[in-house]
Amino acid sequence: MGVKKFIQSVLESLNMKNFELIGKKKSLKTLLQKLKKRRVQILSELEFETNQEKRDLIKEELSLITFHIKKGKEKLNELKNS
């Protein structure tokens, strides 16, 4: 058995074949969690803000964070399907 084949069989038996992919998914999930937390925070800020100008700025932040969460979810699905 060649060295490459041996390493491959060890990785397979330890269920570590997709090690890199698993790590990527985990990183993305962590980042998505942080973004979702921030979104909740922005939503609560918007709820209590009465100044229209500031409300507009918060809404802008909300649309940006929603955009990033959407992009993150798309990437996660892509990783799950690969």
Add this chain to the structure above:
Amino acid sequence: MSKNIFLPLVLIGLGYSFWQSANFKEIAAGIAIFLFGMLSLEQGFKSFTGGMLDTILKKSTDKLYKSIGFGILSTSIMQSSSLVSVLTISFLGAGLLGLSQAIGIIFGANLGTTTGAWLVAAYGLKVDIASYAMPMLVFGIIFIFQKTTSLKGIGYILTGLGFLFLGIHYMKDGFEAFKATIDLSSYSVGGYKGLFIFSFIGIFATVVMQSSHATLVLIITALAAGQISYENALALAIGANVGTTITAIIGAMSSNIEGKRLAAAHLIFNLVTGFIAIIFIYQIMYLVDYAAIKFGIVNDNYTLKLAIFHTIFNALGVLIMIPFINTLVRFLEKTLTTKPTGDEIDFDEVKYLNNSVLEFPDTAMAAIIRETKHLYDNTFEIICHGLNFKRSKLVSAMNLEEVIKEKYARRYIDIDKFYQHKIKNIYGEIIDFSAKAQSNMDAAYIEELYNLKLANRNLVEAVKNTKHLQKNIVKYSSHPNEYIRKEYFDIRLSLASLLRNINIIATTDEEDVTLLLLSKVRLHAKKHDIVANGALDNLIRNRLITNEMATSLMNDSVYAYNISNKLANMAEILFIDKHSDLNKFHDELTIKQNDIDEILEKKD
């Protein structure tokens, strides 16, 4: 002239000595092989310093006891306090370590080097280590011919150890044979006079060989062969300890002020330790005898007693100096300083780029990153003051409209002068240094370096755009036409908001904040582009501003847009940690121009 004569004289002298004495030739060959082994060992360990260096250093040197422990461990493994000193100077020069942490490592390295004396005294002389050397050399060379860097590294380490063993073997044999012809011990000198004379010989030998380890092995082998007295061997060991600082001093010559301070700390520490050892030599010898009895070492086993002495006097030095580390740092910071230029605006110079950090790709990269951050600091200051903002107010939570009303100075600063003093030189040095560092780097590092060079260029261009913008800001900020005044007020407001966001990105550890603010910066750049948002058309159509004002406004809007984009591009490179989750998905998550248009359209 003297330099040109010195080398041939030494070579002729050595050649004559080899011809006269075969034993001296054997000892000298032993030393040469030993030193070559150390070079090979250093080369091997350098192969393993890449990648995790930054993380390991941060974790293992954040407290003094950890720094000392790191010094002990690394020197014990690498068997070279010189390599650890040079590495430490390199890390310090790159800003990866603070001075007190670096001093801790050097103290530890002094203790770690005593393990070498123990190994040689306990095993090197009793076991036939030359028989281990041969297979090591064979395996080592086979590994060196492999393509993988780690295998090559192992190869160099094995070859290095092989040569070290072989060197010790030749020195031992040489002294044994020497015994039959010349008795060097007849030249021994007793008392304090002997202590000083042999300490200086120890210093000289170490300065010549550039390795206290080699000197110590030479002392132990000579002592084992009875060629030097025990007392004189102790003095030689003290001298070797002082002489080893020469490596750090040479290393620090090409380093920045921090490296020079460390070399001075090393010299002070080893001099103090050496003096203490000489003054209390008889008390320490008593302690050695006591320890030898406790460890079951026979009274005439002088080589092991020398190892005990070496450990005790280095440990004593560390114990005595630990309470004075902060005083030592303060003293060095006060006495070793960079010279002020005396100019109205001080010429700022590079802080982290020096030849000592070029030794390793990791330290070179760390130094370039830190220097780019230094350039960013200067850029931030120039843009703030160039637009007449108070930096301290801008980075506070103060309302931005109030920030821009509170002026930094009555007259706008001369950006060109600040550029010449605080940007141009540093930028040039970074580009020059990057070219040098690149020759030592692999593809991944080169790509990172390319991005860093782009970040530097972005910073420089942001300053240049600010310079162009400043002219009309000065002109129109107090203009009687309220419409043009308002437009320039809005440009300043939008740039103040940009600078505040960039500053948050530079200082936050929160990845979501970084991502959000980077998108916000890009969105605002587009939103405030008066050419794109139609505001300029409106002003012209309604004849609210003159044609000259319109042209200026159009150009300045482009400058403001450029500043925003240049700083955002720079922040993406410089402030997203390469090990972070965000960095892995930055391309997928980051906002693109069409996304911005979409968001802005929805708002409308």
